[in-house]
Amino acid sequence: MRKLIVVVAALALVAAACGGAGDEAGGGEGAAEQPFRIAVVAPSAINDLAFSQSIYDGLVAIQEEMGGPTKVELAVTDGTFVVEDAAAAIRDYAAQGYDLVIAHGSQYGTSLQEIAPDFPDVSFAWGTAGDTFGLPNVFAYEAASNQGGYVMGVMAAALSESGVVGIIGPIEVGDAKLYVDGFAAGVKAQDPTVDVTINYTGSFSDVALAAEAARAAIGAGADVLTGTAQMVVGAVGVAQEEGVLWFGTQADQTQLAPEIVVASQVYHWEVVLRDMIDLIQQGTLGGEAYVIDLANGGEEIAFNPGFDLPADVKQLGQDTIQGIIDGSIVVPAGG
Amino acid sequence: MGEFFTSAVLVSTVASGLRLSTSYLFAAIGETFGQRSGVLNLGVDGIMLLGAFGAYYTVLNGGGLWLGMVVAITVGLVMGLAMAFTSVTLQAEQGISGIGFYLFGLGLSDLLFQKLVGTPLPIRGFPELRIPLLADLPVVGEMLFSHSIVVYAAFLLVPVGAFVLNRTTLGLKIRSVGENPEAADTLGVSVAGVRYFTVMTGSALAGLGGAALATELGIFQQNLTAGQGFIAVALVYFGAWRPVGVMAGSLLYGLVASVVLQLKTLGIIPRSASELAAMLPAVLTILALVVAVQRERQPAALTKPYERGA
Secondary structure, three states: OHHHHHHHHHHHHHHHHHHHHHHHHHOOOOOOOOOEEEEEEOOOOOOOOOHHHHHHHHHHHHHHHOOOOOOEEEEEEOOOOOHHHHHHHHHHHHHOOOOEEEEEOHHHHHHHHHHHHHOOOOEEEEEOOOOOOOOOOEEEEEEOHHHHHHHHHHHHHHHOOOOEEEEEEOOOOHHHHHHHHHHHHHHHHHOOOOEEEEEEOOOOOOHHHHHHHHHHHHHOOOOEEEEOOOOHHHHHHHHHHHOOEEEEEEOOOHHHOOOOEEEEEEEOOHHHHHHHHHHHHHOOOOOOEEEEOOOOOOEEEEEOOOOOOOHHHHHHHHHHHHHHHHOOOOOOOOO | OOOOOOHHHHHHHHHHHHHHHHHHHHHHHHHHHHHHOOOOOOOHHHHHHHHHHHHHHHHHOOOOHHHHHHHHHHHHHHHHHHHHHHHHHOOOOHHHHHHHHHHHHHHHHHHHHHHHHOOOOOOOOOOEEEOOOHHHOOOHHHHHOEEEHHHHHHHHHHHHHHHHHHHOHHHHHHHHHHHOHHHHHHOOOOHHHHHHHHHHHHHHHHHHHHHHHHHHHOOOOOOOOOOHHHHHHHHHHHOOOOHHHHHHHHHHHHHHHHHHHHHHHOOOOOHHHHHHHHHHHHHHHHHHHHHHOOOOOOOOOOOOOOOOOO
16 A cells, blocks of 8 residues: 555656646747747856856847847756766757757767757757858857957056966867967067966866966966966966956956956857847758857957056057957967 | 976975865865764765855855854754765665765755855955964975965864874774774664764865865855865875875875976976876876775775664
8 A cells, every 4th residue: 555655656746747847848928929949058157257157148148139038038057067968958958849059068069960960950059169060950159269368468468567477277178278379479479578377277177276376377477367267266366365467258257356357358159149040040050150259249358447457558458459350460370 | 397496486386285185184084084984975075065155155245254164064064964864874875875965065056056146256265374483484484384274274183183083982982883883882882873973073074175175265166176075085095094194195186286287387397298297196196095005904894884783
């Protein structure tokens, strides 16, 4: 008898769970227009003030632009650094019939290549990357982070009094490498005598290591620092403590250290998301590779209004931005 | 290479190594107590994360650092109680339940962080505490005696832990329960009681380790510890279940990581070798483990639940 009760209870729970999910998918809107459904899978937290936050902010901006949650439905799975977990989430969203499934992580490429052909009616987007695998329902998007890096490198060289600038990176790949190379190039272009110390800590997430790397750079004489990836919050903390200047990337990092953050390169993914959604609504589900850069407004240098930046350095920065946009300054793309 | 061997660089490398070892040390000493009594707690990383968030949230809301530490310890005690209940009373498979606690801690700390905090704001940790006289010693003073109080506390745990384990009746009970619980039970020692005590103490220390990490870094983030708790468990094996050995392991790990960072900054390790170099702390610790573990064996009752008459 007891066993029967347990079995019935378990079945009831399962039924309730399925019923609940069914309600959500059906939606309260029996309205004529179905909302555009976007799902995103990201490797770190969407409030990491870096990589994953940038795509989330972009999606929220798009949602507002397009009329709010009734017009655009957003689903987020974050913290899936492990590729298997992300692949499961991507496949899940595709199976649930989302219009656009965004795989925001270069490590998700192989998984996407396997999953996309199984769902020809779902549009996928892969970032940061430039390869659409020749599949008709895959978009690719990346950031020319070397451009913003270059601009800030120029300003860093101009601001540095000690003549040493430090860069804290995670692993020398992809977006991180692009940014670091761009920044270093900017420093050298502005002032070849400035020393650039680059430290790839070997981890995207080890905050303690990033903090100690920042200390080591400061010990080597750096009075301006920059870095990329979500572990960088540790380095910013140390910069704040030691009164060293900071340039941020991927998101506006001003609030982490309002006194010493000079500027951040902010990604506005909505610039390319808009285009993707337009194409999807017209029936083209993929095949385009997008790049956000200074010219199309996808990258913006957000100056910290609370930081007292000398006017000539700010002008230097803005001139450099203009130079990159009109092509008179060519930023090296890594090497 | 000569640049590395200057006094300034060596001092900051050692100081940095000590700072890096601190959170490992808290968690590992705590785990030593638990393991010595026969309970393996693989949930250390999750408990560290919950302790870290507890302390961070407390400080962020103006409660102050000391209250933050108390909150972290309390969180650790509660998690320890749950772990002890699962391992000792319910006699669950300890490795698996430990992983379960880890996942729980990882998820809950992130959930609370996202719901209660949202975008991270920085906090200030404990200020540097210079030990009078000793801090003024040349070289050694900067290296060892001008750290924050959490660093000193972690290293103080080593002699305290060693004393408790080796020179007190409590320590004797812990060790006997870990080696031969039947015999201990016959002599009137409460096996369950001792194990509850050690697991809860160990978890409290893990929570404190997480709090130390969060306050030293001045921030919280999803998965802030990035697996430190698991390294801490490995360090217990490395240290042959002795506090001094565990300290040696933590120092090895922290100092190697610090040396690698310094060499990268000075350009002595080229960028092409940077990932290989990042592996070094783990590789060296494994090598040392292989060498060291030949000599010591683990507590006989480790991971084995005890039931009277079973």
